[in-house]
């Protein structure tokens with residue numbers, strides 16, 4: 468990677484880190500390449516994937532099932548960060564049943580043959596913890612459009 472690009476990437480990472488901290492100081496940030504977006508409950512860490520993110524039907528679900536009218540006004544990457552923060556902010560402990568279902572549906576979702584399966588997508592994103600995290604993200608954007616503009620533009 469050349470120096471200019473390295474500098475730009477560091478600046479973007481810094482902005483994302485500051486953005487996440489500005490929402491909640493308790494949160495930490497970790498960047499990865501290709502491991503996806505996820506929340507680590509032990510360390511309150513939002514893991515941000517710097518590679519291309521696969522949709523897996525999230526945007527469709529956001530628009531059609533959550534009825535979010537501004538879903539496509541923001542990129543999947545923004546939604547993913549806010550959704551992961553939402554896991555922390557909603558403090559929904561995964562119910563035991565959900566836990567197993569979560570794993571099962573997540574594995575189905577990441578299975579190449581099932582990625583386009585809308586039924587599996589809806590089941591996964593409809594799990595209590597997933598649903599609440601997404602609802603938190605929607606609400607946060609509604610209340611903080613100006614904050615978000617600073618990050619996106």
Ligand SMILES: [Zn+2]
Nearest residue numbers: 550554597600
């Ligand atoms: Zn989630």
